[in-house]
Amino acid sequence: MSTRLLLPTSAILRHSALLITGALILVPFVWMVSLSIKPPGEIFRASFSFWPQQFYGIENYTRALTEAPLPRYMLNGLFVCTMIVILQVLVCAPAAYALAKLDFPGKSLLFAMVLIALILPHEVLSLPLFILGYQIGILNTYAALIFPYVVSPFGIFLFRQFFKTIPDDVIHAARLDGSSELAIVWRIMVPMALPAIIAFGIFSVIGHWNSLFWPLIAVRDQSLMPPPLGIMAFKNEEAGNDYGPLMAASTIIVAPLIIAFLSAQRWFVEGITGGAVK
Known part of the structure; x- marks a missing residue:
């Protein structure tokens, strides 16, 4: 009875x-949307x-889209994030396959280095980069x-964990059919690990879409600025103390991430939990 x-x-x-944690996380976003439709x-x-x-959303969002090159910032962010994800998958998938399915000298040391790199913040490397x-x-x-983000320790770790759940018999069968190791990676392992790739892609896009520290150091040309850095230029040069257009611009920038996450939520959960089975 007591257990029941x-x-x-x-x-x-x-x-x-x-519910309490979710509400605390949502409060800043609710505040942002509210300010974006209010007059000064x-x-x-x-x-x-x-x-x-007094509904002031049309005015604020119109100013956000016209008084600063916000569409340009978002296109920059889309291009940069897309290229980063593509290059990360191209680099991390073969590396993860080698760590998960191949035997070679120094394998444990290399994996230990991946784990060490995983816990180091990227800001530590900003000066050498x-x-x-x-x-x-x-x-x-x-x-x-x-290019500073092409090699992702988190991507290598996540793909390795997922690759380890794939039976070795599948790889042995592919080798008997004459497939090379790279062919096994791209024709067998990567398609089977699609949920992990989608989950990693969401992590990567969110992280680099919201990145401010490195773009603030790496670029000065306004035509190259990603969304967070563009928001700073928008605030300083255009909006000043008028927070309505600034919050409208922030809402426009955050909206694609929310839509993308909600659309890929099922694959995101499957990709994150799949590697924990092993």
Whole structure:
């Protein structure tokens, strides 16, 4: 009887904790959307109401799209994130396959180095990357925004964990059919690991779409700026203290990420949990 009484209580506590955490996470986004449809006079009122007394959304969103090159910033972000994901998959999939399915000297040491790189923040490498970018002449170009992220320790780790769940018999059969190791990677392993690739792609796009620190160092040309850096230029040069258009621009930039995540939510969960089976 006591066990039956404890189960509903524990479930209620878990769901309550999840609801409270979710609400705390959503508060800044709700505040952002609310400010994006308010006139300047209502933004700094002491009392909060989501819906404004005077709807000012058309004006704010029109200014966000016309007073700064916001579409250009978003196209830059789309191009940079797409190229990063493609190059990361091209590099990380063969590396993960080697660590998961091949035997060679130094394999454990290489995997340990991947784990060490996984816990290091990318900002630690910003100074060496800046010097390297200056020496090879890629600063203030798209290449400066793309190539520092081509090798992803998280991608190698995630793909390795997923590849380890694939039976070795599949690989042995492919080798008997005459397939090379690279053919096994791209024709067998990658299609079977599609959920993990989608999950990693979402992580990568969100991380680099929202990246500010490295773009702030790597580029100066406004035509190359990704969305977060473009928002800073928008605020300083165009919007000033008028937070309505600034919040409207922020909402426009965040919306594609939310839509993409909701559309790929099932594959995201499957890709993250698939590697935990092994």
